Amino acid sequence: MTTSISPPDTVPEERTAPHRMPFWVNQRLGLLVLVIALSVLFGVLRPAFLDQQLVLFPLLRDVATLTVVALAQMVALSVGHMNLAVGRMAAFGALFAGLGYDRLGLPMQVGLLLCLFAGAAIGAVTGWLIARTGVSSFVVTLAMDFALLGLVSLLYSALTDDAAFTTHPSGIDQLRSYSLADICAGPICGSPAVPQIAQFTVLAMLGLGFLYGCTRIGRELLLTGANPAAAELSGVPTGRRVLLAHTLSGLLAALARFMAAAGTGTFRASIGDDFMLPSFLGAVLGGTLLTGGVVSVLGTLLGTALVGVIRKGLDLLGVGLESLNIYLGCVLLLALSADRIRAVVSYRKVVRST
């Protein structure tokens, strides 16, 4: 999209010359460098950090799951909305998967589909409410969050004895513990650090990358986020796009929850409670704008990876669990302040050059 072709006959006026940002303003590159630098730093300080099976494997599994959560948030942000109910939508979807495995004895894949469908359905309801009433998505998803918080725990206590489904469908344990090392092409096996569960993340990223990068609907989602009034007047079905964004958000949240459940082995109401903060961290650090219209799929992965690396590294350095949140909050503020400083610096440069 950024390739610029100057028409031969129009010489750009000085006042409309684009202000190309220097390369260090590129957020994704900065994130990548930061992730690598921090990993190396932690690796030097604590060689255990680079242990493939004990540290990197669970770290990547967490990153894979949280990236999907952050993507769920990113999709909502792309139309200028928020989804405060990511965690609960996820729990709602997983409830159905657990129910399917426990009561109906469904195979893993069917349960996954059921989970995704339930997540998408609850997302669609939310999106419909927002599009129909025009109420701020913040309020609707906040209320939805609490309605689902109540509903999900009611359903769990009604359907199960100890508020969790413990039946494991066949295949889910493999999903939890298998890495690329278990896939061998002849004598060459993959890295034991990369969990197989990451396949879902890769699929989700490819799907969203195609959606936002190449398709009509993706572009319309972005324009709906950039300026809903102008989009509607330009013939974009904004209501349907909002509905779609929230449906996708619910679907991705449910997928993330399924991945998290596969990681822990049980389907219970509480996991997913802590999805909200990472979802915003990953998306916002990755360069997705809260105001809508700009998304970055790759950035979301990098943002989530940065948070994961910091979390794991501090953990290994002996920073207690209780203090982790303090540092994460500070990282968020610092990262965004740095962004702000970059914006101010480039603004000044542009003014000076005028």
Next chain:
Amino acid sequence: MNRMNTALGQGSWANASLRRFSRSTAALLLCVVVAGYLALGVASSGSFFEGPSVRVFLQYLATPILIGLAQMVALCVGQLNLAVGALGGFTACLMGVLMADHGVPAGVAVILGLLTATAIGLATGAAIVATQINGFIVTLATMTILLGAQYRLTGTRTVDGYSRTLRDFGTAAPLNIPLVFVTALVAAALLAGFMYRTVAGRRLLAAGGNPLAARLSGISTDRQIVAAHTLSGLLIGVAAVTSTASLPGVNRSVGGDWLLPSFAAPIIGGVALTGGSIAVLGTVLAAFVTRLIDAARAQFSLDPSWVNLLIGLVVLGTVAGGRLHQTRLEKSPQSPTALPQTGGAQ
């Protein structure tokens, strides 16, 4: 003659405001509160009207009122405060730890707690203004930081060996009206006075109603944002005091369930998220409504999850209903054609 004119003028003005009130959210909420209370009384065959029940009902109403007001102050300048629960919980734990572990007298601990909460509010506001980052993200970050700090203060234990005086204040209820509830009402009255009558309060509202106009009229919107977050912090501090006083002990779960009620009260009470409007009475009454739901749940001994479900649904119903009502009003002439508002977060 002249005096008669003014008297007449005042009469018609009072009439007009009465008419305006009768059509307002607050009037509707008042009816709901009265009807709900009566219904509960009847359902409990009268025991709900007796002294102890009334006392318990009002005792646990103080905190919802105060956090609703704290959120309302942030909303009135077009900001959000996600850190309501975390700040309240942190302040409560701070006071508890100061009293129980360090033997600080109750009065000093309360003052320190209030000052800390106000200072954190101030810092949040200053951070938003200085970095120009969306208030949502900044308060999300302060929420995270404060949750960590709260956990660090108390760990997994429950701090309960603190001052009798504060406890007595928490349970004292002359005429079955708990002092903490009176505190909340006084805070609400002071806030209303501040918002409607003082220059500083009007500035807050002006900055929320039309930031550009306020700036051109010499009102610094940045300063109003800082002021709103500071005031919000102070109110959360008061909420922390009332909850520390009335709870058996403080631990890391205090404040964990404040976020939705803090938004529910002002939103049900008729405050717009876009800023520029406040409804102190509406917020207080909406807190009553949510408390009624909780009381009804206890009365019929239902699962606590019902409360979350119901409050969530009530908020959804209120905003959706209000929005649809407004769209119908906007169909009158003079108003610009309504373009679809697709519920952007901003």
Next chain:
Amino acid sequence: MSGTVLLECHDLVKVFPGVRALDGVGLRLTAGTVHALLGENGAGKSTLIKVLTGAHSPDAGSLSWCGQQVHLRSPLEATRTGIGVVHQERNLIPGFSVAENITLQNPPSHRGLVDREAMTAPALECLAELGVDLDPQQPVRELSVAQQQLVEIAKALYTESRVLLLDEPTASLSPQETERLFEVIRRLADRGACVVFVSHKLEEVFAVCDTVTVLRDGKSVLESSPLPDHTHDDIVGLMVGRAHAATEMRPRTVDRSTTPTLVLDAVSTAGGHHDISLEVRPGEIVGLYGLVGAGRSELVKAVLGLDRITGGEVRVHGKPVRITSPRQALHEFGIGYVTENRKEEGVFLDQPIVRNITVTVWKRLAKALGYVSAREERDTAQDLVDRLGIRISGLGQNAGELSGGNQQKVSLAKWLAADTRLLVVDEPTVGVDVRTKHTFHELIWDLARDGLPILLISSDLAEMVTLADRIVVMTDHRVRGEIANDRDYDRMSGRVIRLIHDRDTVRS
């Protein structure tokens, strides 16, 4: 009293990213005069006003008040100095009462408490001076656009400024209200104040002003000169930077026998329009003229399905239709709407130009799975950029970085890309510099010449007279009459004004 220089500035410079909004502006405001500040849109008038009232601080240059050097760091300081202003944007707090809005800059208070009673009297005084009858306790959000404008002027009167700047105060006022405002302006000047009057309507300027300053491209090309020394054409020439060439357009004829593309037959809407009838034929430009708030854009939006049509009939290409959304209007009937409010409804400022132009054609470009080829997309956009001569440095550039005129062209390009069969153009040249304005007129003219039916909405009578074949005059959500255009400005303006003035007789 009169004759003293109140406010003077030299070589003011103000820089924004990518543009020197002010580039050496001088101005001398004398007590007892009405000073016209003129210039095309984008010449820097609004920026100058913001600098003079402390909303922006200048990057260079000096400002002096009664001979003393001053630095105005905030609007409040400017007010205290004695400079009052009515800005172009709405600057009222919607939830506050009329009285509180009027006294907002300096509310009567007592130990930090607002004194509401003390607000009413001065507010009523200011309103009475303007001859407006409003309840000071009424919230401002319940007022009409014109009433709000009057409250803003009352607000400026309240501060008792010695220099009062009025930025386009008459845009939404009726002729009577405008006349009343002029009386107030003259009275203020007689009392020794200086009123700076900014307007696009040169007739108004000549009616009320004594001295004039003309800005062009951020520079003052005429500085505080007596107005009677200049003719209408002089001033226009100075604003435009060259003699105003009479617009030469290639001749264009309309075949009146063809079926009209769009017919409104006695249409009423939920928005308050009554009995609106008009028709647009292929190759015809029909002008819809009226004051701001007359309900013209609202009518178009109702036709596009954004508001309910409660009576009458809409016919497109001869068939009665009911349009429910802008996308149905676009995809089924080929109706395009170039919106009035460019920044809010027209372009996507933070999105690349290519997306801004191709948004209407993605549906056509999309292949399997909704895949849109980036190359085809760029080709389509490039084609239009060349055709309309949009000055850009690359298709990936954000539309927000373009000048106003180029943004407007992007907004138009979007509809041309979609091959619309009927174009509604709403205030196409507001905020566009005069050169682009001229090209724009030619563009619209040529589109009609190629057979495209165009419904042109404009508050600029000169533009109407230049372009339209017929002018439909609207006030208060009703059609007051229709005039065939003979391209003679004086005759046409007289007839249009008469139609607007007659509304009271029509009503009774």
